[in-house]
Amino acid sequence: MKNQRLLRLALAIGAPILALFTAFLITSLVLALAGDSVSGVWGQILSVPDARGFTNIINSATVYYLSGVAVAIGFRMNLFNIGVDGQYRVASFAAAVIAGEAWLPGYLNTVFAIVAAMLVGAAWAGIAGLLRVTRGVSEVISTIMLNAIATLGVAYLLRKAAVDNPGSNITATKTIPESSWIPGFRLQDGAPNVVYGFLFIAIIVGILYWIVINRTTFGFDLKATGLSETAAVASGINVKRMILITMLLSGAVAGLVGMPILFGDAHAYGSTFQSGLGFAGIAIALLGRNHPVGIAIGALLFAFLDEQSNPLQILLDVSPDIVKITQGVIVLTVVIAYELVRRYGIRLEQSNVASALDEKAEEKGAKV
Known part of the structure; x- marks a missing residue:
């Protein structure tokens, strides 16, 4: 049970991380195709804002x-x-x-x-x-x-x-x-x-x-x-x-x-x-x-x-609208990632239930 909970927690955390990473790659690709500075844009976005920011x-x-x-x-x-x-x-x-x-x-x-x-x-x-x-x-x-x-x-x-x-x-x-x-x-x-x-x-x-x-x-x-x-x-x-x-x-x-x-x-x-x-x-x-x-x-x-x-x-x-692309990609990838995690969770539960039923069947067979 503990291992299953840890796995579900890892999946829940991994989904948004995967979405952010995918958004980063897609936005970088758009910047590269447009001929803009990929490192410059991400350097500005990921910099630490001041008190006003x-x-x-x-x-x-x-x-x-x-x-x-x-x-x-x-x-x-x-x-x-x-x-x-x-x-x-x-x-x-x-x-x-x-x-x-x-x-x-x-x-x-x-x-x-x-x-x-x-x-x-x-x-x-x-x-x-x-x-x-x-x-x-x-x-x-x-x-x-x-x-x-x-x-x-x-x-x-x-x-x-x-x-x-x-x-x-x-x-x-x-x-x-x-x-x-x-x-x-x-x-x-x-x-x-x-x-x-x-x-x-x-x-x-x-x-x-x-x-x-x-x-x-x-x-x-x-x-x-x-x-x-x-x-x-x-x-x-x-x-x-x-x-x-x-x-x-x-x-x-x-x-x-x-x-x-x-x-x-x-x-x-x-x-x-x-x-x-x-x-x-x-x-x-x-x-x-x-x-x-x-x-x-x-x-x-x-x-x-x-x-x-x-x-x-x-x-x-560089137009600040590039961030709109990033935000949109984040939402799309997060929705897809969460759906994949949900489906994997359902399959995992089905597998666990099947394993439990098999164990019970084996126990009954051993007793007989």
């Missing part, structure tokens, strides 16, 4: 982590919530408008805006959930369409809610009062930037996610439904209800994705607000196998690659 990595990873958890909630039930990008857009806009109005003082205003963001994100994801349970519409199709509606709708509403900023070409909502900002902290004295204080809320979200999935009846029903809807129905689980609740929870967490940026840096929602975070969450959730720790590692890896690729254009005249 470390801070940027942690901040980006915080946002990526929330996006990954939002996607993972749906993945646990075989629901593909591709709409996190649209959900966090509408949620961030709503939170910025509410916080900018400052109807409540200080941090009460902050809490009110964050709760509103979660409710708006849940409501936007709930549309896809309702379409799935009432009309059988695939959540993949509906969430993709809702992404487009969210992008255009927020752009239209932003023009209506924007305030004049003399000397600036950026269209943005009212600035959130400083008393409602979430303060950060510096990694070292004199560092030019601060780590988002929302980091601690993201950690709490990860802990709650793990507890709900692994220590509650709802989490058990969620995983059971994801494994087999037929078996779930036979055991008395209301599958349609589970689908709707899962989409609502996924959307609520998606509503938090833009909050670190909104309350820790931008302090308003504008035309330059970061986009594409929802799609990164899909890759990170796959990379982390929907586990809170795995998602955290994936978020840090993606954030590290993003940060380290920024100077490539200036230093080596």
